[in-house]
Amino acid sequence: MSERTVLDGNAVEAEERVGGVEPEPERADDPGRRPRWPRVLGALLTVALVATGGVLFAQGQQLRDTPATANLALTDTEATTRVTGDVSNALGRIFSYGPEATALAKDAAQQVLAGKALRQYAALFGQVEKQAADQKLTLTTHVVRAGVTRLTGTSAHLLVFLDQVYERRGRPATTASAQLSVTAELRDGRWRIVEISST
Structure with a gap:
């Protein structure tokens, strides 16, 4: 059953207790618990940087291996x-x-x-x-x-x-x-x- 309780003039819906234990709400400011999104974002940035570096390296290698750069008469x-x-x-x-x-x-x-x-x-x-x-x-x-x-x-x-x-x-x-x-x-x-x- 639920009962209405009035605190400071605001109506709050109290949840029915299950087994006599009321679940404890999660608090964002809990010092022992860190949010996951910074770690996920860091991993995505690392993958993106590695992929970009690989592409730039391959393009640079192609530029170095052109016939013009291989011709020592020019350099x-x-x-x-x-x-x-x-x-x-x-x-x-x-x-x-x-x-x-x-x-x-x-x-x-x-x-x-x-x-x-x-x-x-x-x-x-x-x-x-x-x-x-x-x-x-x-x-x-x-x-x-x-x-x-x-x-x-x-x-x-x-x-x-x-x-x-x-x-x-x-x-x-x-x-x-x-x-x-x-x-x-x-x-x-x-x-x-x-x-x-x-x-």
Whole structure:
């Protein structure tokens, strides 16, 4: 049964006692009891921060792994200068010879060429030696400009512009220009040309 009690002029509904024990109302200001919502909110914030960090890390990794950032020709001036110098020097040595000095170019090719480039050069060099001897031909090659278009730790691709001066005995010298596409690889600490093609 319920009975109405009037306290200080306000009507309060008293609940029926069950088993003679009246339940004790929960008090928010109980010092031994903490609300759960701060812990739940803290856990949600932690999950959100971890997820955001993972997404940002993945995006940063993608930016670092783009072809542009992998191309050292855009970021490593010292390596770019070195490969440009090595390739330019090599081309000047293998494409410069005289009627009595073709052996120097042939020896240089063994040192600075490898792979496909060395095989092509060896196949053509017999004709070069004959032509130089028959026509008393001297060829001098100068690299006018070389640009590295792609560079990694072990390989490079370059565009090279050459001036070649042909001198035949008894005739005036003539100059011709050439443009080459060159691929080089770093082998045993030295850049060696592995492919050459005209462009």
